[in-house]
Amino acid sequence: MTLDKLKMGRTAVVTGVRNQSTERRRLYDLGITPGTPIENVMPSPLGDPIAYRVRSAVIALRREQAQLIDVEE
Amino acid sequence: MSAHAETLNQCGSCASSCHHTAQLTKLGLKIRNWDYTVALAGNPNTGKSTIFNQLTGLHQHVGNWAGKTVTRAEGAFTLNGKKYKLVDLPGTYSLLSTSVDEEIARDFVLFGQPDVTVIVADATRLERNLNLVLQVLEITDRAVVALNLIDEAERNNLTVDERALARDLGVPVVPMAARRGAGVKELLNAIEMVASGQFSARPHRIKYADERLETAVETLAEQLRVEFDNLPNARWVALRLLEGDENIINAIETRTLGKVKEAGAFPSLVESEAR
Amino acid sequence: MTNNSTAILDAAARFRREMGDNLHDKLTEAIYADAGQIAARAVSSGEQSNGVNFGQFFDRLVTSRWFGFPLMILLLTVVFWLTIAGANIPSAMLGELLQGTVYNLLHDFASSLNAPWWLSGFLIDGVYLATAWVVSVMLPPMAIFFPLFTLLEDLGYLPRVAFNLDRLFKRAGAHGKQALTMMMGYGCNAAGVVSTRIIDSPRERLIAIITNNFAICNGRWGTLILIGAIFIGSTAPPALASLIAATSVVAIAILGVIFTLLVSAFLSKTWLKGEASSFSLELPPYRPPQIWQTLYKSIVDRTLIVLKRAVLMAAPAGAVIWLMSNVNIGEASVAAHLVSFLNPFGLLLGLNGVILVAYIVAIPANEIVVPTILMLTLNMAKSGLAQTGVMSGIDDDLQIRQVLTEMGGWTLLTGVNLMLFSLLHNPCSTTIWTIWQETKSLKWTTVATLLPVVLGIAVCFLTASVARLTGLI
Numbered sequence A: 001m002t003l004d005k006l007k008m009g010r011t012a013v014v015t016g017v018r019n020q021s022t023e024r025r026r027l028y029d030l031g032i033t034p035g036t037p038i039e040n041v042m043p044s045p046l047g048d049p050i051a052y053r054v055r056s057a058v059i060a061l062r063r064e065q066a067q068l069i070d071v072e073e
Numbered sequence B: 001m002s003a004h005a006e007t008l009n010q011c012g013s014c015a016s017s018c019h020h021t022a023q024l025t026k027l028g029l030k031i032r033n034w035d036y037t038v039a040l041a042g043n044p045n046t047g048k049s050t051i052f053n054q055l056t057g058l059h060q061h062v063g064n065w066a067g068k069t070v071t072r073a074e075g076a077f078t079l080n081g082k083k084y085k086l087v088d089l090p091g092t093y094s095l096l097s098t099s100v101d102e103e104i105a106r107d108f109v110l111f112g113q114p115d116v117t118v119i120v121a122d123a124t125r126l127e128r129n130l131n132l133v134l135q136v137l138e139i140t141d142r143a144v145v146a147l148n149l150i151d152e153a154e155r156n157n158l159t160v161d162e163r164a165l166a167r168d169l170g171v172p173v174v175p176m177a178a179r180r181g182a183g184v185k186e187l188l189n190a191i192e193m194v195a196s197g198q199f200s201a202r203p204h205r206i207k208y209a210d211e212r213l214e215t216a217v218e219t220l221a222e223q224l225r226v227e228f229d230n231l232p233n234a235r236w237v238a239l240r241l242l243e244g245d246e247n248i249i250n251a252i253e254t255r256t257l258g259k260v261k262e263a264g265a266f267p268s269l270v271e272s273e274a275r
Numbered sequence C: 001m002t003n004n005s006t007a008i009l010d011a012a013a014r015f016r017r018e019m020g021d022n023l024h025d026k027l028t029e030a031i032y033a034d035a036g037q038i039a040a041r042a043v044s045s046g047e048q049s050n051g052v053n054f055g056q057f058f059d060r061l062v063t064s065r066w067f068g069f070p071l072m073i074l075l076l077t078v079v080f081w082l083t084i085a086g087a088n089i090p091s092a093m094l095g096e097l098l099q100g101t102v103y104n105l106l107h108d109f110a111s112s113l114n115a116p117w118w119l120s121g122f123l124i125d126g127v128y129l130a131t132a133w134v135v136s137v138m139l140p141p142m143a144i145f146f147p148l149f150t151l152l153e154d155l156g157y158l159p160r161v162a163f164n165l166d167r168l169f170k171r172a173g174a175h176g177k178q179a180l181t182m183m184m185g186y187g188c189n190a191a192g193v194v195s196t197r198i199i200d201s202p203r204e205r206l207i208a209i210i211t212n213n214f215a216i217c218n219g220r221w222g223t224l225i226l227i228g229a230i231f232i233g234s235t236a237p238p239a240l241a242s243l244i245a246a247t248s249v250v251a252i253a254i255l256g257v258i259f260t261l262l263v264s265a266f267l268s269k270t271w272l273k274g275e276a277s278s279f280s281l282e283l284p285p286y287r288p289p290q291i292w293q294t295l296y297k298s299i300v301d302r303t304l305i306v307l308k309r310a311v312l313m314a315a316p317a318g319a320v321i322w323l324m325s326n327v328n329i330g331e332a333s334v335a336a337h338l339v340s341f342l343n344p345f346g347l348l349l350g351l352n353g354v355i356l357v358a359y360i361v362a363i364p365a366n367e368i369v370v371p372t373i374l375m376l377t378l379n380m381a382k383s384g385l386a387q388t389g390v391m392s393g394i395d396d397d398l399q400i401r402q403v404l405t406e407m408g409g410w411t412l413l414t415g416v417n418l419m420l421f422s423l424l425h426n427p428c429s430t431t432i433w434t435i436w437q438e439t440k441s442l443k444w445t446t447v448a449t450l451l452p453v454v455l456g457i458a459v460c461f462l463t464a465s466v467a468r469l470t471g472l473i
């Protein structure tokens, strides 16, 4: 499944990032690499973006980006 | 509490008097005829500007969010008779940057030829911060890791063994709580050792599985050094070329590779639009 | 491109084909693998303390579906309420001292020296008085507002605001970090414009630059707080006056956000077409601020710096105003000519000639709008007569209100429209210069300069027309 489907409070493991462009690099730089646990911490009041905890930092991503990230619970 | 917490507290209490024993003079903006250039690099929001202010007596803006500093700021101090120029850089997650502020940081670390690069790391997010630390250690052995926000780590019940870290990284690691001045003296000490060459670093280098890589990197690096007269960090540039980094390819085509812009200057929007 | 660099690029492409495309991924993964091992060896965590949970609890609250937005508005209101309620008395005291005691002393001193009227007038009624006004009107609110704002910033609240607002920015086709640059703009628009460098897409960066002016800057908070207090707060019973005044200032700030979103949406549908690009925003952990240090720093670093700029601008502006009011062309002074020339247009907008002249004089710095208005209003009312003693009487809000209503003919509409115009007018000259520096584009600098004024004129005309049609004035 993709990261945007992960429920609040749940943790999953990143299996891959789909995009090939700078977008992917950006996510890698933030520590979102295959094998990394990632937790859905909370949504913003309007539902998008969502804040995720990854490598002990909390990072907000918009839905379009979360859709690029494959995860496994 | 851990052992280093105690040493820190001692240091916190002598933060002001330490400056006298280490003979630090904050020179603010009086930057002239310096002996060494010291760059402050690191992830966003790790306390770089706080450290900059502590050492120079200047008032860079600090704030609890990523991206507070977006330009290169310079200041100076003297330490035991030597004059240092200190450069505060915007925060960046890696040396492969995409926005203007990150580019300013990257260009200075890579091509500004600092004598010492202080990499400020957040002790509460060490793993993520090490990504940049390791990238910088790939390109220089004249580095010091400032392990900042130790007080925050303690508040969250985290202990960081800075000796183990120093051993693994091969460069000095200084635990700090910069906001209250703790660790400043030790940082100055480390900067001095590295600047004067008294400390010989054996920095951690990443081992890549692929052997063809080494040949490719060296071949390209050599060509780059010839073409861009003695380009510093040609190996890093070569690696980026092998990855197909468009930014770098562009810089080679336009022959702007390795040119560091003046403090305060940056590519204007129109230029970056054209890219 | 030289042959050699072509050769280098060709060689690189060849190696790249040999080794495959995903080299970057492999390198990054190798780095993170090492980072993970090193961190695991160095870091050990004890029991999780309450602090962590508190931060998370707080985060869930300030970003929650139901409380996120109301809390934002509440917090802002409290900040302004404290500012307005707290600044009242010190402002009056400073006014009494600077415009009363010191002012009279200076005049006594001048007459003991037998200084010619034009010299003492120019120096005392012009340069000194404008400066004194700026200090007494601006200093107390700034000395309360900045530390409060800095405390919120140090705590880590600002990125949460950006997080909450992002959905709206996305819909407007703008970058999520634009909200952060807006926060910087609340301090100073020039700084806000520079801070747009954190946005990597040029299209979205331009949008952020053009709309930064809708974030109310240091120079404008003072005007809004004062006018909000004397025209809006005063309509409420005394106990509620500060709160109502604060609410009116918050309403203007929110209107600023709405304009930011509307103009961003407009730009991204027209001249700066494009989809919102991705963004990532780190939410830093809450860090307890150091209260005393923050107070000290925000007063020394911010309040005094802003005040210095205001004084530097006020002194020459005072001189200009005095000269304009005392140099005659024909029957009337230069100022009177200008004011009566602009007055019809001003009235059409629910403002007046004095206000428009003040906004021209204040292009270098918004801080001096109110002092300029007051000096011009008094000079117009008393034109021809000596000024001595006139200003010294005005040292609190009530008297300022009296001067404006009785001598300037202001109504509630004038007050409201001045607040609107304060939000919607051209950036100050420093900001315009900075926009030019950042964009190096005459076209976009012009757009960023003129667009807000055009909007301001339109909005003020609209409110004035509605007020007229409904017979409110």
Ligand SMILES: Nc1nc2c(ncn2[C@@H]2O[C@H](COP(=O)(O)OP(=O)(O)OP(=O)(O)O)[C@@H](O)[C@H]2O)c(=O)[nH]1
Binding pocket: B042, B043, B044, B045, B046, B047, B048, B049, B050, B051, B061, B062, B063, B064, B065, B066, B067, B068, B069, B070, B089, B090, B091, B092, B148, B149, B150, B151, B152, B176, B177, B178, B179, B180, C153, C154, C287
């Ligand atoms: N508790 C604690 N807070 C600190 C310490 N050092 C810095 N801070 C706070 O951390 C925040 C970030 O500090 P800055 O100095 O602005 O960080 P920076 O690395 O320059 O950030 P960017 O310019 O955005 O990259 C500020 O709120 C500081 O007050 C420290 O040692 N302990």
Ligand SMILES: [Mg+2]
Binding pocket: B048, B049, B050, B061, B062, B068, B069, B089, B090, B091
């Ligand atoms: Mg900084």
